[in-house]
Amino acid sequence: MTRAEVRGGSVFVEVAGVRNFRDAGGAGALPRGVLYRSGALDGLLPAGARRLAELGVRTVVDLRSTPEVRDRPDDCRGLPVDHCHLPVFTEQRWPAEQAELYPAMAEQAGPATVALVRRLAAPGAGPVLVHCASGKDRTGVVVAVVQTLLGATEQEVTGDFLRSNAALGLTAGTADTAAGHRTLPVAAGHLRRALVWMRSHHGSVEGWLLANGAKEDDLSALRTALG
Numbered sequence: 001m002t003r004a005e006v007r008g009g010s011v012f013v014e015v016a017g018v019r020n021f022r023d024a025g026g027a028g029a030l031p032r033g034v035l036y037r038s039g040a041l042d043g044l045l046p047a048g049a050r051r052l053a054e055l056g057v058r059t060v061v062d063l064r065s066t067p068e069v070r071d072r073p074d075d076c077r078g079l080p081v082d083h084c085h086l087p088v089f090t091e092q093r094w095p096a097e098q099a100e101l102y103p104a105m106a107e108q109a110g111p112a113t114v115a116l117v118r119r120l121a122a123p124g125a126g127p128v129l130v131h132c133a134s135g136k137d138r139t140g141v142v143v144a145v146v147q148t149l150l151g152a153t154e155q156e157v158t159g160d161f162l163r164s165n166a167a168l169g170l171t172a173g174t175a176d177t178a179a180g181h182r183t184l185p186v187a188a189g190h191l192r193r194a195l196v197w198m199r200s201h202h203g204s205v206e207g208w209l210l211a212n213g214a215k216e217d218d219l220s221a222l223r224t225a226l227g
Contacts, residue, residue: 018044024147028147034120041131057079063112088105117149117214149205157191
């Protein structure tokens with residue numbers, strides 16, 4: 001059986017050909033085995049596909065832009081999954097500086113996050129795997145919202161967010177800024193900027209979701225299904 005390892009309260013799962021794969025559960029009321037997060041699936045290997053089948057993944061949500069998906073499409077290896085493209089940024093254009101990137105993601109990620117919330121609450125849709133390119137920035141913000149909605153503390157949410165650095169081997173001293181965000185480590189302050197943007201513009205994470213098309217029933221359904 002493929003190795004699963006618990007580090008610092010988060011489950012890292014070895015899925016051949018996929019980077020930064022782990023269980024987002026265990027924060028707040030979000031249970032294990034319901035929401036997974038990772039990098040893109042364009043390099044998924046047969047052994048990795050078998051592992052996804054073992055985990056029971058039924059829905060894959062791709063947060064990447066349209067050009068990214070066109071250039072490196074997910075290869076789900078014939079798995080019977082519902083594949084959903086829900087881009088945070090439709091085009092492959094976003095701020096180069098992380099201090100600007102995270103507020104920009106808070107401004108743009110609402111529709112994709114609302115759609116993910118609805119998927120998670122839908123009977124038979126889970127487990128759900130959500131990913132972007134590396135599974136740290138766009139995925140980090142969207143997952144943080146779901147965890148927060150289900151009562152996770154800031155410490156829990158931030159702790160899970162920062163685990164991408166270890167999973168991807170990223171440190172500030174080795175970042176290659178010319179290679180784009182994929183080599184830049186994440187920091188607690190980055191996520192905080194996104195959450196502050198949501199709260200300052202909409203009062204709360206819940207208010208941000210409602211402003212982006214969610215209904216109170218959607219939030220209640222999520223909490224009933226997973227909380």
